Amino acid sequence: MHSLQFTAESSANGVLARDFTVGGVPGVLWSPASGADRAPLVLLAHGGGNHKKHPAMTGRARLLVTGCGFHAAVIDAPGHGDRPRSAHDEAEIAELFRARAAGEPEGPVVVRYNAHLAELAVPEYRATLDALQDLPEIGAAGPVGFWGLNMGTAIGVPFVADEPRITAAVFGQHWPDVLAAQAQRITVPIEFDLQWDDEHISREEGLALFDAFASQEKSLHVNAGRHKELPRFEADSAARFFTRHLTAAADRPA
Amino acid sequence: MHSLQFTAESSANGVLARDFTVGGVPGVLWSPASGADRAPLVLLAHGGGNHKKHPAMTGRARLLVTGCGFHAAVIDAPGHGDRPRSAHDEAEIAELFRARAAGEPEGPVVVRYNAHLAELAVPEYRATLDALQDLPEIGAAGPVGFWGLNMGTAIGVPFVADEPRITAAVFGQHWPDVLAAQAQRITVPIEFDLQWDDEHISREEGLALFDAFASQEKSLHVNAGRHKELPRFEADSAARFFTRHLTAAADRPA
Numbered sequence A, B: 001m002h003s004l005q006f007t008a009e010s011s012a013n014g015v016l017a018r019d020f021t022v023g024g025v026p027g028v029l030w031s032p033a034s035g036a037d038r039a040p041l042v043l044l045a046h047g048g049g050n051h052k053k054h055p056a057m058t059g060r061a062r063l064l065v066t067g068c069g070f071h072a073a074v075i076d077a078p079g080h081g082d083r084p085r086s087a088h089d090e091a092e093i094a095e096l097f098r099a100r101a102a103g104e105p106e107g108p109v110v111v112r113y114n115a116h117l118a119e120l121a122v123p124e125y126r127a128t129l130d131a132l133q134d135l136p137e138i139g140a141a142g143p144v145g146f147w148g149l150n151m152g153t154a155i156g157v158p159f160v161a162d163e164p165r166i167t168a169a170v171f172g173q174h175w176p177d178v179l180a181a182q183a184q185r186i187t188v189p190i191e192f193d194l195q196w197d198d199e200h201i202s203r204e205e206g207l208a209l210f211d212a213f214a215s216q217e218k219s220l221h222v223n224a225g226r227h228k229e230l231p232r233f234e235a236d237s238a239a240r241f242f243t244r245h246l247t248a249a250a251d252r253p254a
Helices: A055-068 A087-101 A107-133 A151-161 A179-183 A203-212 A233-246 B055-068 B087-101 B107-133 B151-161 B179-183 B203-212 B233-246
Strands: A004-012 A015-022 A025-032 A041-045 A071-075 A144-148 A166-172 A190-195 A218-223 B004-012 B015-022 B025-032 B041-045 B071-075 B144-148 B166-172 B190-195 B218-223
Touching (some): A004 A107, A015 A055, A015 A107, A025 A055, A041 A055, A041 A151, A055 A071, A055 A233, A071 A107, A166 A233, A179 A203, A190 A233, A203 A218, A203 B203, A218 A233, B041 B107, B055 B233, B071 B107, B087 B107, B144 B151, B151 B166, B203 B218, B218 B233
Parallel strands (some): B041 B071, B041 B144, B166 B190
Antiparallel strands (some): A218 B218, B004 B015, B025 B071
């Protein structure tokens, strides 16, 4: 069991940002600067080729912290951000670039590489959650959400499938090949994003992954546009989804 | 050109509700009780078998009036609410009940009957919009939205396809047969609801209608559940959609 070490701290616009490591894996914990004892926590996971402080991560963290009063945390995926790349990482990335340059579909490479990264990342997410729940301002009793798209979904689906502490999750934009069987074991409420004109993931593939979740409460948000054109209002929607599911007072007035 | 006659008025919880008729067609206009000069207007259309004061209509009106500061208006569809049924209405309703009792799909009857009702209702909606825009508190300059599901979509798609005053619309839960060709002429932003486990409308049919819209900006919201189990948070989402598209100040902070 690894404990969490804080390595840096800054505060701006009402958000306290603390860099940390757990077992050598670097991450960031964002919290309300005004304090948020035992507030809900949402674990984030970044997309492929990105890192823990990518604007998509800091933007989602800001929505969760200042909009919802939650804690948000993310770690660098293996081979990403401040973590070293292995020879295997380098070979898979080279293969991805080769496929792209050749005009070949990148799905087969991404699916295979993401499945490999997920095997490494799932125990890291579990150890990070353990360590975060040891912090007095988070604790082990509160609800925990998970929010990851693209590679974040490839990591999140196997993580959430075996992690009963996660009670709501936002996923999306991934192929079903490896994940559909894992998704069939997920029963917590989910919100799922896909792009109607995704140049990498076909409609049939995107819908098949959404369909696979066993959750009684699941919502699919499809928007016109290509893979990287996911509208920013879907981040607002995800934050509202977590507010509905992670806070007791979120019941909608009749 | 018919003018609008107010026939009754009440006020509760910050909402002024005024019954009206336009050319003999009865409707309701909901407005902020505190006044809302030149505020945006959203036209509502009710579902089959329902009427202008069904709780789905009054609930949506309350969201639009008290949540957004908008006007909202609805009229009874032909053969619905306070309007008389024709012999044709009676025959089609009898056929629908017969099909249901026999366990036959109701789609063919509903598609045919709704197309008939839409032919009658579209000019009524146009006349109602003309008359509402003659009111000083609405005016002809402001943005106008349309929000109708089920039969409200069967009426709304042909109405919006030929009505340039509508600049954003929420549709959903209908078969594509008659509507897809009309939807191909709609280019304004839309939000579209469908139910993943709809016992009447197949996934393929629901997705085909969403796909048909020519709108560059279109969002599909799919939820697990049967036809009548559309979650209430989709009404909140629709109200936010109209806030984004009908108010100038709705631009999301970066």
